Amino acid sequence: MPISERVKKLKSSATIAISTKSKEMQAEGIDVINFSIGEPDFQTPQNIKSAAKKAIDENYTHYTATAGMLELRNAICGKFKKDNNLDYCPENIMVSSGAKNCIMNILLAICNYKDEVLLPIPFWVSYYSQIIMTDAIPKFIEPEGDDFKISTKNIEKNISSKVKAIIINSPNNPTGIVYTRMELEEIAKLAIKHDLTVISDEIYEKLIYDKTEHISIASLPKMKARTVVINGVSKAYAMTGWRLGYAAGPEKIIKSALKIQGHSTSCANSITQRAVISALLEKDDSVEKMRQEFEKRRNFLIEKLNSIPNIKCAIPKGAFYAMPNVSYYLEQNKKGVKTSANLCDFLLENYHIALVPGSAFGIEGFVRFSYANSMENIKKGVKRFEKGLKNLLD
Ligand SMILES: Cc1ncc(COP(=O)(O)O)c(C=O)c1O
Incomplete structure (x- = not known):
């Protein structure tokens, strides 16, 4: 069976591998604390669920416009x-x-x-694979x-x-960092100078702390014409399984992207679309x-x-x-745990916590915790993490 060169270049997802392994361990009765989860551990709000039920009863069960319902x-x-x-x-929305x-x-x-696409490290895994899929x-x-x-x-070093x-991607997966207005202004200047399109993934916009301001780079002077903003309801409304996201950008790009959508998925799920109207308006x-x-x-x-010796964690x-x-x-252990992937394996097997290695996001020397988990599990899990690290050096 022939397999395309394109697909051969793709790596399988490290997050899915870890999550699968921890589920297998849980099925064997092991109490694994899963810090690799990429979705809110909350339920979709009731008003959104009710709107979806109503949509079915009102027969919103057909194809919609490719770009999505006008409403x-x-x-x-x-x-x-x-x-x-x-x-x-x-016309700017898909x-x-x-x-x-x-x-x-x-x-x-x-x-x-x-063509080349600039990708800041560390990056959300799918950006990498999607760039490869577009050749x-x-x-x-x-x-x-x-x-x-x-x-x-x-950035400038890589421009050609x-x-x-x-x-x-701000707020960012995997780091939780949020770019300030001033930092975005600097990036915007370069985008204008070098005529770059900016794909600004703002899916975590609603999950932001310390009264930090979320700035969309598209809102900076002269940027709307060269930016495509990506957002959606998965994270903000705990709707990962409903499958709905949206892009806003110059009509020419949106129209072109809609040609792809028209021939691939046709449109987003009609019932979800009705439910999201409620999510956004109510x-x-x-x-x-x-x-x-x-x-x-x-x-x-x-x-x-940050209270664990020799661990430093930037504040997300x-x-x-x-x-x-x-x-x-x-660097210091003598147990052969040399990479972030080795460390995640060691911690999962011996301390029953599932973390994602930095290498999955293009960076070594780090691991990613997701705190989409109960406070009780976070308390237990972070103790296991500390114990595991201490044991590495013993
Ligand atoms: C940065 C980032 N963008 C996009 C997505 C995908 O969101 P959706 O569920 O809307 O496809 C994720 C999901 O983990 C993400 O972390």
Whole structure:
């Protein structure tokens, strides 16, 4: 059976491998604490579920417009105006089966064979694979300093005539960092100077802490015309399984991406689309309650991690991830645990905690914790983490 060269270049997902292994261990009766989860451990708010049930009863069960129902796209435009002070019209919006699907459609719409896409390290795993799937080339940008942010110097070093776009993800998976207005202004200047399209993934916008301000790079002067904003409901409304994301950008790019969508998925799920209209238009405090709970967990986890000898963890300002630096333990142990992947295996097998190695996100010397887990499990799990690290050096 022939397999394409494109697919041969793809790596299978490290997060799925870890999650599968920890589920197998749980099935054997082992109490594994799973810190590798990439979705909120909350339920979809009731008003959204009711809207979906109503949608079925009212027979919203057919194909919709490829770009999504007009009423939904209007609601999305309203969200952009309210949250980001961005003026879009429905022609600027594409509703897809998840933010992941939006990014794929946009990359396919803008990239040619061997074009380059700037990808800051550490990166969410699917960006890398999706760039490969479009036959473009990911061009990595090294982070600078302890907070993982990219500098304009490192961006500029990688710019050539082949570079088409840059991906910005703030709040970030896997680090939780959030770019400030000033930092985004610097990136914007470069995007304008080098005529780059910016793909700005803002899916964790609603999960943001310490009263940090979320800025959409599209809202900066002259940026709306060259930015595609990616957002969705998976993280904000605990709707990962409903599969709906949306992109907002220049009509020419959205129209082109819709050609791809029209011939691949046709449109996002019609029932979900109706439910998301309710999510965006109706007031409900469950999103804020979820955010507050994440903030409590983050505060606890970061304090505990930073109290472990020789562990340093940058304070995440958003999302539900933390990336402590574990390089001291990798360098000092005599048990052959040399990489972040070795460490994750060691901790899963011996201390029954599932973490994702930094190498999955393009960076060594770090592991990713997801705090989409109960406070009780976080307390137990972080103790196991500390014990495991101590044991490595014994
Ligand atoms: C940074 C980032 N973007 C996009 C997605 C995908 O979101 P969706 O469920 O809407 O496809 C994820 C999911 O983990 C993510 O972490």
